[in-house]
Structure formats: structure tokens, C-alpha cells
Amino acid sequence: MIKTEILHPQLLETLAKCGHKTNILIADSNYSFVTNSSPHATIVYLNFCVGEIKSTLILEKILKYINVEKAVLMESPADFVNEIEAEYKKLLPEAVEIAHVARNEFYSLAKSNDTLLVIATGENRRFANILLTVGVVA
Numbered sequence: 001m002i003k004t005e006i007l008h009p010q011l012l013e014t015l016a017k018c019g020h021k022t023n024i025l026i027a028d029s030n031y032s033f034v035t036n037s038s039p040h041a042t043i044v045y046l047n048f049c050v051g052e053i054k055s056t057l058i059l060e061k062i063l064k065y066i067n068v069e070k071a072v073l074m075e076s077p078a079d080f081v082n083e084i085e086a087e088y089k090k091l092l093p094e095a096v097e098i099a100h101v102a103r104n105e106f107y108s109l110a111k112s113n114d115t116l117l118v119i120a121t122g123e124n125r126r127f128a129n130i131l132l133t134v135g136v137v138a
Contacts, residue, residue, distance in 0.1 A: 005061050014042040014117045015065050018134045023115040024062065026055045028128035031120070036107045038115040047122040055123040056087050059130065062119075063091060069135030070097045074106040076127040084128045106131065 006012055018024065025041075027033055029050055033043050046053045071092055076082050089098065101109065109115070109131055121128075 005064060008044065008046070010042065011044045011046075011117075011119070014044065015062070018066060018116055020134060020136050021114060022117075022134045023109065023112065024066075024117045024119070024132045024134065025110050025115055026058050026062070026119045026121060026130050026132070028055060028121060028123040028125065030124075030126070031129055033118055033120045037110050037118040038113055040113055041115045041118045043118045043120060045120045047120045050122055050124050052122045055119075055121045055128050055130065056084065056091065058119055058121055059088060059091050059132075062132075063093075066132075067135035067138060068092060068096050068132045070099065070133040072099045072101055072106065072109060072131040072133075074127055074129055075100045075102055080127065082127050084123075084125045088130055 025037060029047055037043065046058065071088065073085060092098070106129065110118075115131070
């Protein structure tokens with residue numbers, strides 16, 4: 001039995017395969033995991049039920065295993081208060097660049113061959129998808 005916070009074998013295996021510039025998508029429960037991700041990506045289903053498991057918990061644990069150099073979020077409407085973005089900012093190191101892109105550009109990035117891991121969550125808040133670019137080991 002390993003002594004780490006993440007025990008999911010498929011998730012650990014795929015994280016170990018991620019190198020510099022690899023993308024990891026943490027996707028909310030509304031995201032089309034299969035059609036809007038790379039055909040080469042491993043999809044890890046952690047979407048047990050609506051509202052569980054939250055994407056913020058997954059991000060918190062993943063950050064203990066990898067360095068992140070960039071995060072990309074889908075643009076939300078101007079009148080939408082994106083509370084989860086504020087939670088992501090609290091979890092991510094200050095040096096991490098956070099970019100916002102239009103919906104179709106986000107899908108294109110998620111579908112690129114650079115995306116190796118897609119984590120399907122039960123997160124039910126809107127605009128909770130976050131695409132992480134793995135950084136170098138410090």
C-alpha cells in the first residue's frame with residue numbers, strides 16, 4: 001500500500017507520464033469528456049455523483065504531484081461571477097499565469113495532442129473547467 005494522498009492507480013500512472021508542457025484537464029460535470037478532449041488522453045472518471053468530487057479538491061491534490069506553469073479557463077459572460085476561479089487562484093501558486101480563452105479555443109486546446117490527462121469531476125458549478133500546463137521540476 002502506497003502512502004500518498006492520491007490512491008487512484010490510473011490517475012497516478014498517467015500523472016507519472018506527464019512531462020513539461022503536457023496538459024491536464026480538470027473538467028466539470030457539464031463537460032463533454034469524450035468529444036472535447038484529445039483522442040490520446042486518458043480519461044479518469046471521478047464523477048461519482050453531481051457535486052462530488054469537486055474540481056477544487058482534485059486541483060489541490062494534483063498540485064502536490066506536479067508543478068504548473070500555466071492555467072487556462074474558458075471565458076465566462078461579463079455578468080457572471082465566477083466564484084470557482086477565485087478558489088483556483090487561491091490554490092495555484094502566485095507565479096502561475098492564468099489565461100482566459102473563448103469556448104471554441106478552449107475546446108481546441110483540450111483536444112490537442114498535448115492533453116494527456118482528463119479528469120472528469122462531479123463539479124456542478126459553471127465554467128469550472130481548468131486546463132493546466134505542467135511545468136518543470138524546480
